[in-house]
Amino acid sequence: MGFHSQKPIHPTIRKCMQHLDVIQADDKTKQIVYMYMETLIRESNIVAASEQEPAESQIHN
Structure with a gap:
């Protein structure tokens, strides 16, 4: 399971890799x-960030 060892592995991915083992x-x-x-x-993080943007821009107006 030596994928991308330079950054932490998301807990769900780690569990999945264990099941694959x-x-x-x-x-x-x-x-x-x-x-x-x-x-x-990555895509879910982008969606979550884009959903927060309108709320943040309303606060600053």
């Missing part, structure tokens, strides 16, 4: 799952 998934499968989960987290 249990079912003895190959490294290519682990890499694909990790990539998609990272993308989902």
Whole structure:
């Protein structure tokens, strides 16, 4: 599970990787799952940030 060792792994991704280890998934499968989960987290963070922007701009007006 040596993906992106320079930054912390999201707890959900870590748990998923552990499950992939249990079912003895190959490294290519682990890499694909990790990539998609990272993308989902990144996109959900972008959506959450964009939903907060209108509220913050109303406060400053």
